Amino acid sequence: MIKKVEHVAIMVKDMDEAIAYYSEMFGFKLRDRGQSPTKDMAFIYHENQPGFEIELIQDLVPLGDYSDKGIVNHLAFTVDDIEKAMAYYGEKGIQFTTETPNTGVGGSKTLFFYGPSRELLQFVQPAKR
Structure with missing residues (x-):
């Protein structure tokens, strides 16, 4: 059974730019960031709603695992x-x-x-x- 919204994933072109934008513009904080051979991922959250996160995904290879799924x-x-x-x-x-x-x-x-x-x-x- 669904308990809450966990996160929403957003495809980004530049991970550092995206993290800076959400941090500086809206006050999100970086929880975790990591890379696989095909993608760079980061999870950000807001102190007023720490149980909800935004997952930022940047494909590191053209048409990687996620880029054909849409931005959101x-x-x-x-x-x-x-x-x-x-x-x-x-x-x-x-x-x-x-x-x-x-x-x-x-x-x-x-x-x-x-x-x-x-x-x-x-x-x-x-x-x-």
Whole structure:
């Protein structure tokens, strides 16, 4: 039976750039990093949700084990105030796919943007209940 979300894997072009981006932009910390003959992998986590990790994978050979599986559709982060998040991260250089947040399912507010390897990322402000 499923207990929780364990991690999401994201294909990256440059491992050092990806680790730096998630660390500096969002406060993730590196838990572990290792290589096999075909790939470089790193696991990062956030102190506010240490039971969930992002696995970053860089194929070291063309069309390695994972590169034909896709990058991931998107990874979503919860925020308290999407307009404040948009202003804060906009000042850090993030360019959002729309100028204003979208209305999501149940009245949530959503906003998409891209990470350094063109992975689709999203902020979600849950609807007030």
